[in-house]
Amino acid sequence: MKDIHVTLAPGPHLEAITTQVAHDLNGSIRKLHGKTTRINLLQWFRHEFGLSSTNGIYGPENPFKDPKVEAGFWAFDDNISDLLITPKASFTCPSGDRGRADAWKGFAEYFANNGHEKGSELVKIRHKHAAERCLSDLDIGKLEVTxxxxxxTNTVPTIFWAVYYVYRDATLLQDLREEISKIAIKTASEEGEPTWTIKNVDLKSQAQLLAATIDETFRHRTCGISSRYVTEDVTLKGQYLLKKGTIMELPNNALHSNPEYWGASVDEFNPRRFLANPRSAEAKAARGAFRPFGGGASLCAGRHQAMSQMLGALALFIMSSDCDPVSGSWNFPGAHGHTIAAAVDLPSTDLWLNVKPRKNFESDYWRLDPTAKE
Ligand code: HEM
Known part of the structure; x- marks a missing residue:
């Protein structure tokens, strides 16, 4: 775990991943250029994020490029809770059981063929620790699928919800476009069409409303649980005894939905909530109550990669595309924490959208530049 945190901390190892991810996101947005595309939003991001993240982490031999491995992984994820409690999964949960076997096989072959040697420092170090403990390629593959x-499984629903919250609110969409246009630089592309470049570094330092929108999305849709082992007897508030040797489950959405911390507007989606002055009473009350990535010793190691990917993808989507729900309105699609492993709600139904080039920018291209420094 220590090495996982090191390889995903800001620095050259993380940059190698985020650079590849941004490059792939540019390709994803380019596919939507110049035409109206009808997409299932969740499915679309499952594929586009699925490939960009895994290309960044597993390198050119990425097993996810095999559609059988990709489909197998999502069948596994869709059925994970059932698989955990089912003894004869091949009878009771056949698609999940088959899916995980396909995903395991792809990753076992990847390690057997030394594909990880061309991958990120993250996969190299994970393989090194497992191989030193004499795990077989199949077992290392199984661990990697986990x-x-x-x-x-958290970045994909987060971007789904962020797109939903932004596009259902014309004012927010307009404000975000204004914010991002201040950092987008116009050049001419090879095809002679205008191309706009957005530096990832500027998104991080200057797109406050964009980041605040993602944070408010997290606040609403977090379903993650931090699990903690109690190492000594402790009594909280003189009232609650936590016994040594037991496990505490801390559902983060209990904090995210408590009016004591967020005020009377707790149930509203307010994209400006996280723009409040950190010294204000409002911000002070909420401090410590915002835990999309958990906290403490096992705070999410992938939070920097996740935020970089979400800021980049949301910025590109917003600047390049208009989109309308095929149903005619932005109805709430329903939400539920789909598996015990998830930290972000999955929608109950996917959104069927017409995505078309943004009005008045029909022929323009939009791209991220992950290499520029401050
Ligand atoms: C929207 C995206 C994400 C969310 C909401 C999220 C959320 C979480 C949460 C709630 C935890 C548990 C923290 C705790 O125990 O208090 C966690 C742990 C972890 N996450 Fe994430 N995560 C996300 C993306 C990622 C990504 C992209 C990676 C890897 C590239 C990643 C790797 C990890 C690891 C390795 C841990 C375990 C850390 C430890 O136990 O030391 N996460 N994440």
Missing amino acids: MIIGIL
């Missing part, structure tokens, strides 16, 4: 739950 890691992908962390890598993918």
Whole structure:
């Protein structure tokens, strides 16, 4: 775990991942250029984020490029709770059981063929620790498929919800476009069409409303639980005895939905909530109550990669595309914490959207530049 945190901390190891992810996101947005595309939003991001994240982490031999491995992983994830409690999964949960076997096989072959040697420092170090303990390629592959739950199953629903919250609110969409246009630089592309470049570094330092919108999305849709082992008897508030040797489950959405911390507007989606002055009473009350990435010793190691990917993808989507729900209105699609492993709600139904080039920018291209420094 220590080495996982090191390889995902800001620095050259993380940059190698975020650079590849940004490059792939540019390709994803380019596919939408110049035409109206009808997409299932969640499915679209499952594929586009699925490939960009895994290309960044597993390198050119990425097993996720095999559609059988990709489909297998999502079948596994969709059925994970059932698989955990079912003894004869091949009878009771056949698609999840088959899916995980396909995903395991792809990753076992990847390690057997030394594909990880061309991948990120993260996968190299994970392989090194497992191989030193004499795990077989199949077992290392199985462990890696579990890691992908962390890598993918929260970023994908987060971007789904962020797109939903932004596009259902025309004012927010307009404000975000104004914010991002201040950092977008116009050049001419090879095809002679205008191309706008957005530096990842500027998104991080100057797109406050964009980041605050993602944070408010997290506040609403967090379903993660931090689990903690109680190492000594402790009494909280003179009232609650936590016994040594037991496990505490801390559901983060209990904090995110408590009016004591967020005030009377707790149930509203307010994208400006996180723009409040940190010294204000409002911000002070909420301090410590915002835990989308958990906290303490096991705070999410992938939070920097996740935020970089979400800021980049949301900025590109907003600047390049208009989108309308095929149903005619932005109805709330329903939400539930789909598996015990998830930290972000999955929508109950996918959104069927017409995505078309942004009005008045029909022929323009939009791209991220992850390499520029401050
Ligand atoms: C929206 C995206 C994400 C969310 C909301 C999220 C959320 C979480 C949460 C709630 C935890 C548990 C923290 C605790 O115990 O208090 C966690 C742990 C972890 N996450 Fe994430 N995560 C996300 C993306 C990622 C990504 C992209 C990666 C890897 C590239 C990742 C890797 C990890 C790891 C390795 C841990 C375990 C850390 C430890 O126990 O030391 N996560 N995450």
